[in-house]
Amino acid sequence: MSGSISNEAISNYEKALSIGKKEGKTPLILDNILKEQKILTPKEIPLGLVQIPLELIVGTKTEGRANAFSKNFYPIIEQHTEFADKWIRLYQSHVDEGIRDPIQAYEYMNKFYVMEGNKRVSVLKYLEAATIQGNVIRIIPPRTEEKENKIYYEFMDFYRLSGINYIWFSKEGSFAKLQRLTGKIPDSVWTETEKTNFNSVYTRFSKEFKLKAGKNFNITIGDAFLSFIEIYDYKDLINMEQSEMQQKVNKYWEEFKLLLTDDPLELQMTPRQENKKNFFMRLIPVNVPQQRAAFIYGSTIIKSGWTYAHELGRRYLQKTFEGQINTSYYECATEENAEELLNKAVEDGNNLIFTTSPLLLKASLKTAVEHTDVKILNCSLNMAHRHIRTYYARMYEPKFLMGAVAGALSSNGKIGYIADYPMLGNIANINAFALGAKMVNANAQIYLEWTKVKDKNIHEKFLKNDVQYISGKDILSPGEIGFHFGLYRLEENSPLNVAMPVWNWGKFYEQMIRNIMNGSWKYDDPSDDTKGLNYWWGMSAGIVDVFCSKHLPIGTARLIALLRKTICSGDFNPFSGILYSQNGVVQKNKNKSMSPEEIINMNWLAENIIGSIPKMDDLKEKAKPMILLQGVEGIEKKNKGITNENYGNF
DSSP, rough: OOSSHHHHHHHHHHHHHHHHHOOOOOOOEHHHHHHHTTTTOOOEEEEEEEEEEHHHHHEEESSGGGGGBOOOOOOSSSSSHHHHHHHHHHHHHHHHHOOOEEEEEEEEEEEEEEEEEEEHHHHHHHHOSSEHHHHHEEEEEEEEEEEHHHHHHHHHHHHHHOOOOOOSSSSTTTTHHHHHTTTTTTTTTOOHHHHHHHHHHHHHHHHHHHHHHHHHHSOOOHHHHHHHHSSSOHHTTTOOOOOHHHHHHHHHHHHHGGGGGGGOEEEEOOOOOOOOOHHHHHHSSSSSSOOOEEEEOOOOOTTHHHHHHHHHHHHHHHHHHHHHTTEEEEOOTTTTTTHHHHHHHHHHTTSSEEESSSSHHHHHHHHHHHOTTSSSEEEEEEEEOOEEEEEEOOTTHOOOOOOOHHHHHOSSEEEEEEEEOOBBBHHHHHHHHHHHHHHHHHTTTEEEEEESSSSSOOOHHHHHHOOEEEEBOOOOOTOOSSSOEEEEEEEEEEEEEEEEEEEEEEHHHHHHHHHTTTTOOGSSSHHHOOOOOOOOEEGOOOOOOOEOOOSOHHHHHHHHHHHHHHHHHOOOOBBSSSSETTEEEEEEEETTTTHHHHHHTTTOOHHHSSSSOOOOBBBBBGHHHHHHHHBBBSSSSOOOOOOOSSGGGG
């Protein structure tokens, strides 16, 4: 250590001392924390030499020297003391040759506590250094059901693969998502190059985020970063210039605001009621420029019933506003080419764009961030964004009615249900169907099968179980021939159709155009800038319905008409009263109805359903991207992870 002490070193101690006195308090003491949490014999594992982020050093291991420092390790002992002299000499040594000796520290819940080297930490924190080397021992907490504990165990899984300790999240599942979004398969170990690239990207992002956020934007940088790379491909960020990073962070800022709340979604369940005073003035708008609306389809009209339903909506829109609107469509959009098609739609002069698949959400948001003058809506559920709106329909209402039809017609109570994706909203459709069947037939059993599961011969299984009626796909595409859609009875020659659900997307598209033309579009925007808007209309809005065969028994037809009326009026909710799942009671109160959020996020099956929700490994490869985006909670295969028993394998 240098023997010559400069006036600069002394002056800086005085400055550090002043900051320390203003800051007050003392560093946290790990021994006290462990004692408070009743961890009397902590399990320890050595991590070896670690690059410790100084901002994660929050305390000391023992009480020892804690009273010599403020909360953030600034000195609080007066000058002309042995402590001050050592601090000043250490500062001078760092200026002359750098601090090289590693500290000794403990890590607990991804926070660090110094055992030896407090003054080194103090000097480097004062100088705003980023990291310090240290020999670290990790203390593993007992596993609990607390959120922070679960996140920490996920962090340890991630650390085992990456050795990265400077990123943290506030939500479960985020570390696994980070592994995926950086292009790594679940159990893949990071190379040194990958670690270096990640550090570069994260550091550049952190700089711009902190600069924009200031001190009052209360979210973790990790949460913001994860949101950012969900839209901007991580591989594109590796070589991105700092100026471009700054530009993208600034443009994306409205999306970061959604992270400020645990409830960022505003659901609009019915069309907004027009102010009576202005209704007639706005009914027939005057001098409105011609609108141009583009539809981006994930498949072709000929091959996909889903796309065909939206195409019927586009045609209805064009006919309804003939001369006032010009519509166009772009087929075969994929996650890879969607951005290109969206940009083409913008270049073609469209001021309104509908993207009709959840898989197109990323490209929709990315385009909307760059073209704020274009209105973009994506057909998906439970997705909150500020730059775009999302929309879907409450199909569980028609499905409930179809279940009632099936239950009334089935003589043996054995009914089949063919589902596709185990995604948000779809589980509600299945359960509503099952509840409708059980309401009119106490013995009704629903045999559930999935088209997106590997190696399934669905109709063979139905025949084996003597299933009479089947709820199949909602609609056939123009290129399909047959009658295996809607609710049908299995017959020897061909199925007998008895009911079918209807998607009237044109009604939704019509309302969106009217809102734009009469100037009321802006009134749908959430007043809270931490929320995004999701339209989730039902039968009362006319965007879904059920058509029944004229050959239905008159009593059944009357019952369905009555149930439809009560659902549309809001007097009846299929998910009201006491509800049972395959595993027991899920709703005990006979006077309660499930909230829209509970219905959307269902991850259980009704007690009269024979079948299960498939796991990720059970699905066909082509189905997995949709599930990663919109899958129900618990479907993703979880890593074995860390237990208290295998902690020594680190």
